Amino acid sequence: MSTESAAEQPRADVASEPESPEAAESTVSAGEAPAAEASADEAGAAGGEDGAGAASGGDGAQAADGGEKAGQPGELSEAEAELAAQRELRERIEKRKAEKGGPIAAGGKLSGTAADLLAAVRAVESGEKPVTRVVAEPPAPRRPAAPEQPRPAAPAPVAPTRVVSAPPAEAVSAVRTVLARGGAPEALAERAIAVLGEGADQQLREDPWQLLRVSGVRPDHADGFARALLGEACGPEDERRGRALTGWLLEQAAVAGHTALDAGPLKQALAQRGVPDPDAAVESAVAEGEVLVFQDALDEGTPEHADAAGDEDEEAAERPVRVLFGLERYALAEESLADGLARVVNGLEKEAGSDLAGWAEAAGSVRGSAAELIRASAAHGLVLHTGGEAARAETAALLGAARELGLRVCAATHTPDGRRRLAQAHGLAEVVTVAGLLSDNEGPGRDAEGALQLDLLVVLDAPQLDVETAAMLVESLADGARLVLSGDPAVLWSAGAGRVFADLLAARVCPQVTSRTPDPGPIGELVSGITIGELNQVEAPGKEVVIVPARDPGEAVHRTVQLVADSIPRACSVPAEQTQVITVAHGGPAGTRALNAALKERLNPGPGRFGGFDPGDRVSYTPAPGRTVTGLVTGAEAAGLRLDVEGASVVVPKEQVEERVRHGWALTAHQALGHRWPAVVAVLPGDAAATLTRAWVYSAFSRAERHLSVVHGVEGALARAVAEIPSKPRTTRLERLLKGQVPAAV
Numbered sequence: 001m002s003t004e005s006a007a008e009q010p011r012a013d014v015a016s017e018p019e020s021p022e023a024a025e026s027t028v029s030a031g032e033a034p035a036a037e038a039s040a041d042e043a044g045a046a047g048g049e050d051g052a053g054a055a056s057g058g059d060g061a062q063a064a065d066g067g068e069k070a071g072q073p074g075e076l077s078e079a080e081a082e083l084a085a086q087r088e089l090r091e092r093i094e095k096r097k098a099e100k101g102g103p104i105a106a107g108g109k110l111s112g113t114a115a116d117l118l119a120a121v122r123a124v125e126s127g128e129k130p131v132t133r134v135v136a137e138p139p140a141p142r143r144p145a146a147p148e149q150p151r152p153a154a155p156a157p158v159a160p161t162r163v164v165s166a167p168p169a170e171a172v173s174a175v176r177t178v179l180a181r182g183g184a185p186e187a188l189a190e191r192a193i194a195v196l197g198e199g200a201d202q203q204l205r206e207d208p209w210q211l212l213r214v215s216g217v218r219p220d221h222a223d224g225f226a227r228a229l230l231g232e233a234c235g236p237e238d239e240r241r242g243r244a245l246t247g248w249l250l251e252q253a254a255v256a257g258h259t260a261l262d263a264g265p266l267k268q269a270l271a272q273r274g275v276p277d278p279d280a281a282v283e284s285a286v287a288e289g290e291v292l293v294f295q296d297a298l299d300e301g302t303p304e305h306a307d308a309a310g311d312e313d314e315e316a317a318e319r320p321v322r323v324l325f326g327l328e329r330y331a332l333a334e335e336s337l338a339d340g341l342a343r344v345v346n347g348l349e350k351e352a353g354s355d356l357a358g359w360a361e362a363a364g365s366v367r368g369s370a371a372e373l374i375r376a377s378a379a380h381g382l383v384l385h386t387g388g389e390a391a392r393a394e395t396a397a398l399l400g401a402a403r404e405l406g407l408r409v410c411a412a413t414h415t416p417d418g419r420r421r422l423a424q425a426h427g428l429a430e431v432v433t434v435a436g437l438l439s440d441n442e443g444p445g446r447d448a449e450g451a452l453q454l455d456l457l458v459v460l461d462a463p464q465l466d467v468e469t470a471a472m473l474v475e476s477l478a479d480g481a482r483l484v485l486s487g488d489p490a491v492l493w494s495a496g497a498g499r500v501f502a503d504l505l506a507a508r509v510c511p512q513v514t515s516r517t518p519d520p521g522p523i524g525e526l527v528s529g530i531t532i533g534e535l536n537q538v539e540a541p542g543k544e545v546v547i548v549p550a551r552d553p554g555e556a557v558h559r560t561v562q563l564v565a566d567s568i569p570r571a572c573s574v575p576a577e578q579t580q581v582i583t584v585a586h587g588g589p590a591g592t593r594a595l596n597a598a599l600k601e602r603l604n605p606g607p608g609r610f611g612g613f614d615p616g617d618r619v620s621y622t623p624a625p626g627r628t629v630t631g632l633v634t635g636a637e638a639a640g641l642r643l644d645v646e647g648a649s650v651v652v653p654k655e656q657v658e659e660r661v662r663h664g665w666a667l668t669a670h671q672a673l674g675h676r677w678p679a680v681v682a683v684l685p686g687d688a689a690a691t692l693t694r695a696w697v698y699s700a701f702s703r704a705e706r707h708l709s710v711v712h713g714v715e716g717a718l719a720r721a722v723a724e725i726p727s728k729p730r731t732t733r734l735e736r737l738l739k740g741q742v743p744a745a746v
Contacts, residue, residue, distance in 0.1 A: 167193045174201035182225040188214055205229065209244035219245060219273055236274040242281025245273050247290050250327050254497040257730040259334055259467055260294065260326035282325065292331050295321040296736045324733065330497050331733075333471040337500070338737035340474035341382060345510055345742050347480050348381035362401035369515045370394040374401050376511040377456070377482055384462075384504055385486035387515025388527070388702065389676065394515055395458050395486050396426035402482075403430075407455035410444060412437050412473075414461035414674035416629055416646035421676065422460065434459065435627060438472050451478035461674050462487035466496025466626060467734065490531045491699045493730065495626035495670055503734040509742040519702070527702045530694060535722045543571055544706065550713040553589035553685045560590075561598050563681050563709050564665070572707045574679040576603055577618070581666035582700045583683040584692070590685035596663035603665065610636040611657045619643060620664035620671055621652065628671040630664050669699045680704035681711060689717035695727040 167190060175189040178201045188211075193200045195213045203210050208226035211217050222244065227234045235241075249269050253261050267278035275281050285291040298320045359378030363371040369387070373394050376383045385395060395411065402409045412434045413419045423431045436442030437452070444453045457477065459465065462485040465473070477483060485501060493499045505512065518524055522544040529536040538545060548563065550556035564579050581599065585591045600606075606614030610633070613619065617633040621643060631645035640654040641661060652661055666683075682700045684692070697718065701708055712718065 171198075171200070175204070177201070178204045178229075179225075182208060182211075182228040184211065184221070184225045188217070191215065207240045207244070208234075209238075209241050212244045212248045219248065237276050239280070239284050242270065242275045242277070243285045243288060243290060245270055245275060246281050246285040246325075247327065249273075250291065250325065253731075254327065254330060257493060257497055257499065257728075259330040259497050259730075259732045259734075260324040261731055263323050263325060266325055286325070289328075291325050292328055294324045294326065294331070294733065296324060296733060297321050324731070326733075330467060333468045334498070334732065334734050334737060337467060337471040337474055338734060338741055340471065340477070341504075341509075341738060342741040343479065344381045344474060344477060344481070344483050346381070348379075348482065358405045359401070362404065365401075366397050368394075369513055369517065370397040373398050373484070373513045376513055377402070377484055380511050381480075381482055382510040383482075383484045384501075384510060384512045385484055385515065386489050386505070386512065387486070387517060388488050388519045388524070390517045390519045390524075391486070391488075391515035392422060392460065393426065394513075394517065395460060395484065396422070396428060398484065399428060399430065399456070399458060402456045408444060408453060409456045409458070410437070410452075410454050411458045411460060412443075414464045414627075416648075417675045418461055420646060434461075434465070434469065434473065435624065438469070438476065446476070447478065449478075450476070452476045452481075454478070454481055456482045456484070458484040458486060460486050463489060463491050463501040464494050464673055465498075465500045466494040467498030467500055467732070468496060469494075469626075470498070470500045488702075490527075490695065491673060491702070492670055492695045493727070498732055498734065499730045500734065503732055503738070507735045507738040507742075508744050509738050523701070523704050523706075523708050526708075527698055530698045530701065530722050533694065533723045533726075535719045544708065546707075546709045548709055548711045550685070550711050552713065553594075553687065556590045556683055556685050556711050556713050557594055557598050559711050560595060560666075560681055560683055561602050563711070564599060565602050568679050568681075568707060568709065572679060574707060578677060579679040579681060580672065580675070580677040580703065581681045581683060582669055582672050582703060583666055584668065584685070584688040584696070586668065588685065588687060590683055590687075592662070592666040592668060595666035595683065599665035600663055610641055611654065611661075613641060613657075613661070613663075618664040620662050620667055621645060621650070622660050628667070630667075630675065669696050669703075672703050673699060676703050676705050678705050679707040679709070681709045683711045684714050684718060686713040686715070689714045689721075692717060692721040693725045693727050694722050697722055 171193055172189045175192050176186040179186050179188055179192070182204075191214050192204065192211065196203050196210060208229045209222050211225050212219065212222045223234075223241075226238075226241070246266070249266060250261060263282070267282060270278035270281050282291065286293050356378050359374060363374040363378070366374065369391070370393070373383070373385055374397065377398055385391070387394065399409050399411055410430045410432060411422060411428060412432050413422060414434060416433055419431045419433055422428060430444075432442035440446065447453050454477070457473075459473065464487070465485075474483070485504065487501055489501065489505060493502065504510070518528055522538045522540040525538045526536065526545060529538075540546075548559050550559050560581055564576050564581065568574050568579050569576060581595055583590060583592055583595060586593055588594070600617065604614060604616045604618075606617075608614060613633045613636075615633055615635055619631055619633055620628050621631055622628050629645050631643040631650070633641065634644050634649070635642045637651065639651050641652045641657045643650045643652060643661075680700070680703045692714070701710075
């Protein structure tokens with residue numbers, strides 16, 4: 001490992017350099033994705049892993065649907081197809097829950113069991129009773145194997161067609177009138193109608209805080225809007241305000257990765273927002289069906305279990321529970337995912353004793369963890385596989401073996417770059433992206449019941465699956481199909497809500513195969529140490545790892561441009577277009593905006609004649625929240641900005657360019673996940689120390705294939721983050737739900 005200053009030196013110890021953690025990706029500057037700015041810390045919960053919220057739109061892009069492909073104006077965009085699939089999934093989940101009974105039905109005033117539950121929650125929080133399972137949710141029935149219970153039929157995919165039309169002009173005009181009267185931007189009208197539906201103008205008149213449901217609107221905006229409409233009738237104690245803020249805080253927590261929140265942090269955040277009676281606000285939101293309440297049993301031996309049990313000897317026989325609050329959207333997704341995974345686990349049980357000679361022969365033809373993966377997949381419907389980039393060879397061996405046995409196979413990656421790398425490195429033809437598979441733009445297609453026509457699906461980059469995407473994926477599998485989730489558990493978690501892969505690993509409900517194939521070279525040695533909390537010195541005779549000190553953010557930007565434009569091409573023979581800069585945030589003096597401005601000026605100067613972009617500009621494009629792809633600007637036309645994305649021509653509608661496309665010479669670590677480049681420059685400015693984690697460092701450093709430069713301005717914070725701060729916590733329910741439905745794997 002080497003340190004480069006004015007002159008480059010051959011080696012240096014990373015741990016001995018000034019180390020400092022970078023500001024996490026959740027650090028979003030003013031004016032960018034305002035709905036994501038407050039996220040988890042405003043909800044009283046630690047933010048999702050290094051700012052999943054900021055990354056959920058890639059860089060603040062919060063729009064719900066994606067750009068259109070050139071020449072296909074009448075077809076569904078990929079993001080619109082995803083939204084349609086989500087709606088279809090939720091309809092099926094709700095129908096299934098209505099048939100078997102859900103934990104708490106949303107909508108209407110509470111009565112019966114739900115009312116009892118609220119009373120129990122109030123008693124617990126007032127100290128009158130310990131937190132015990134006073135009202136327990138009925139355990140979800142175990143789904144039997146496929147022969148006993150056929151999979152509910154899903155509608156067959158329909159031909160691409162425009163499913164969302166522009167709202168009527170008179171409706172838009174009515175909402176604009178209300179917004180103008182309240183001093184809110186009239187440009188919010190169409191978004192408000194999309195969220196609130198028919199009669200949005202009347203809803204806003206009756207409850208101005210409904211404006212908080214529109215993305216980008218903050219509580220202070222909604223308060224000002226309410227004051228303008230209600231006058232003296234508006235106050236912080238208004239029940240409507242407390243109810244709306246409760247939902248908004250849970251949405252912000254979801255942006256940061258949580259699927260639910262504990263009562264304490266939620267009510268504390270409400271109090272910080274000026275709600276005089278947080279208990280009443282939460283109860284009102286639950287009573288109106290806008291928020292759900294859950295009780296999850298605590299395991300013995302946990303601190304929470306000890307706190308809840310207390311000294312109540314007379315209640316010793318009752319098992320303490322954790323009271324959580326969440327939004328129906330994520331509750332349905334987690335419960336559907338747990339139900340679907342139980343189906344996958346149980347669906348292969350009757351086949352386990354069938355002829356496995358072919359699988360055994362295939363396992364015998366390879367060695368090590370590849371053989372373990374083949375044997376586990378032969379006998380189990382669900383298998384988890386962990387490892388780095390080199391471990392992908394093991395999943396390729398599994399796919400080849402299954403194909404030879406006559407199974408219909410497919411591999412799905414998080415990004416087009418991952419798809420290309422897997423296909424090229426291992427000669428695989430059956431590789432798609434997860435988004436393309438779910439939107440039916442890629443992959444084998446579906447049968448008459450809507451299930452994917454697959455016998456084995458291998459999902460790589462599994463840590464990037466948020467709970468909703470994972471639920472849709474599992475729901476799409478036919479009964480008896482095998483599912484292998486493969487990924488590197490050391491990287492940042494998904495940009496969306498949940499921590500699916502981590503929860504599955506913790507639940508231990510299926511076989512887990514750990515790869516013993518390390519990533520090669522000095523970079524592989526460096527990141528392997530980071531996974532166990534060690535920032536080691538590595539031998540780098542070919543300058544594979546270089547440390548570049550930076551005293552301040554301005555110098556960090558200067559040194560980064562110098563590395564990309566001059567030093568790395570000269571010393572490593574990697575051209576600037578194959579070098580990626582990764583930093584910790586979009587804002588700030590060394591964030592993506594500042595770095596991209598400096599890099600554009602040096603590498604592709606121009607007036608920005610196409611909405612701030614010029615042909616040849618490197619860009620990041622966010623077709624849907626949580627998913628970033630990289631590309632190149634090739635031009636513009638009447639329909640919008642034309643990009644080359646992994647060899648495909650994509651036209652981003654001009655009205656979407658501002659929020660979906662950014663310059664892409666510099667990315668955040670969350671945006672970079674699923675990609676790799678020949679050379680990476682990781683920028684660690686001093687103002688990021690407080691939010692750096694081991695997962696961020698590992699994710700950024702492991703994106704490099706041949707060369708890694710670290711622009712280092714953080715003193716001891718880098719080593720401290722690697723040694724002491726693995727990741728930021730997320731509150732989810734999936735692990736508990738899985739343990740309730742699937743017995744632990746032996």
